[in-house]
Amino acid sequence: MEIDLQAVRRVFEDVLNGSMLREQADRWAHAVIQEEETAVVTYSPPRERERIWAGVMYLYGIDTMTGPNAYLHTDDDISRGMIASIGAVGDEVADDNSVGSRATVATLHRKQVGPHH
Amino acid sequence: MTFDDLRPDMDAASLDVTRTADATTERPALTIMVTPRPIPPTSSNEPLSPERLRQIDRVFFGPFFREKYGAAGDKALQNSRIRYYGPVQPTNNAGELVGRRYVHEFDTMTGMTRGWHETLDRMGNIRQIRPERDDGIKRHYQFDSNGRYKGSW
Numbered sequence: 187m188e189i190d191l192q193a194v195r196r197v198f199e200d201v202l203n204g205s206m207l208r209e210q211a212d213r214w215a216h217a218v219i220q221e222e223e224t225a226v227v228t229y230s231p232p233r234e235r236e237r238i239w240a241g242v243m244y245l246y247g248i249d250t251m252t253g254p255n256a257y258l259h260t261d262d263d264i265s266r267g268m269i270a271s272i273g274a275v276g277d278e279v280a281d282d283n284s285v286g287s288r289a290t291v292a293t294l295h296r297k298q299v300g301p302h303h
Numbered sequence: 304m305t306f307d308d309l310r311p312d313m314d315a316a317s318l319d320v321t322r323t324a325d326a327t328t329e330r331p332a333l334t335i336m337v338t339p340r341p342i343p344p345t346s347s348n349e350p351l352s353p354e355r356l357r358q359i360d361r362v363f364f365g366p367f368f369r370e371k372y373g374a375a376g377d378k379a380l381q382n383s384r385i386r387y388y389g390p391v392q393p394t395n396n397a398g399e400l401v402g403r404r405y406v407h408e409f410d411t412m413t414g415m416t417r418g419w420h421e422t423l424d425r426m427g428n429i430r431q432i433r434p435e436r437d438d439g440i441k442r443h444y445q446f447d448s449n450g451r452y453k454g455s456w
Contacts, residue, residue: 209441216435222371223416239371243405244392247420250403250433251443254456258403258422260396267392 187221190230191272194241198268201248202261208249215246240271353381360385360411372407372418383412391423399424424448 197214200206219242221227229235244267250258259267351359357379364385369377373387380386386408393402400422407418422431431445445453 213439243389247392247403247405247433249441250420250422250431252400252422252431258396258400259392259394263392263394263396 187218187225188228188230189218189238189242191234191238191241194238194245194272195268197245198241198264198272201245202264202268208257211245212247212249215242215248218242219246237272241268244268244271357381364409364411368407368409372405375404384408384410400430401425 197206197211201208201211218227229238248259248264248267252258360383361377361379365373365377368385368387371387372389375388375390377385377387386406389405389407391402391404394400401424403420403422405418405420407416409416417435419432419434421429421433424430426448428448428450429446430448431443433441433443436442442455444455447453
C-alpha cells in the first residue's frame with residue numbers, strides 16, 4: 187500500500203465539504219493503520235512519513251461523539267487539525283524537491299481502503 | 304461491566320505519563336539496540352524489581368510502538384502492559400471537554416494489543432472512551448468527573 191500527503195489531505199477536504207462522512211474518514215484511517223500493523227505501507231515521499239501519519243491519526247477517531255448525533259469536533263476544529271497535522275495547502279510543494287513524487291496523484295492501491303465518495 | 308473492564312488505571316493515564324522528547328524522531332532501526340542507561344549490576348540471585356522490569360519493557364518495546372502511537376508519552380503498567388498516548392486533538396466545541404486522544408496498549412506477556420479513543424475534560428479527567436472493537440461497532444462509554452461510569456450508547 188502506498189499513501190501520500192495528498193490522499194490524506196483529500197480525506198480531510200472531503201469531510202469538510204461534506205462529500206465524505208466522518209465515520210467513513212475514521213474507517214479509512216483505521217484501514218491505513220491496520221495496513222501499517224500487518225503489512226508494509228509506503229509513504230510517498232518517504233520524508234513526509236511523519237506528516238502523513240499525523241494526518242491519519244487525526245482522522246482516526248474524527249467521528250468521536252459527545253452524545254447521540256453530537257460530534258466532538260466542529261468543522262473549525264478539523265480545519266485546524268488538518269493544518270496542525272499535515273500543514274496548509276501548498277506546504278508540501280514549497281519545500282519538496284522530489285518533483286516526481288509530488289506530482290503523483292493520491293494513491294491508495296488497495297481499493298478497499300480508498301476514500302468513499 | 305465494571306469500570307476496570309473498560310479502562311483500568313484511568314487515573315494514571317493523564318497524570319503519570321512519561322514524556323519522551325525524542326519520541327517523534329526515534330527510528331526503530333537505530334534505537335532498538337540502544338539502552339539509554341546501563342542497568343545497575345545485581346546479584347545473580349537477586350531478581351529484578353517489578354519497577355526495573357517495567358523500565359526494561361519500555362525501552363525494549365518502545366521502538367515498535369512509540370513512534371506511531373506514543374507521541375505524547377508512554378507508561379508501563381504493573382500488569383505487564385505498556386500504554387502509548389497520542390496527542391490530544393483539541394476541540395473548542397464541547398464545553399468542559401478539551402479534546403480526544405488515541406491510546407494504544409501493548410501486553411508484553413501475550414503480544415496482544417488493543418486501542419481506544421478517550422475524551423478528556425479540562426481537568427485532565429477521562430470522561431469518555433470508545434474502544435476499537437474487532438466487529439467495528441462504535442460504542443461510547445461515559446464517566447463523570449469522578450470517574451464513575453454513567454452509561455453508554
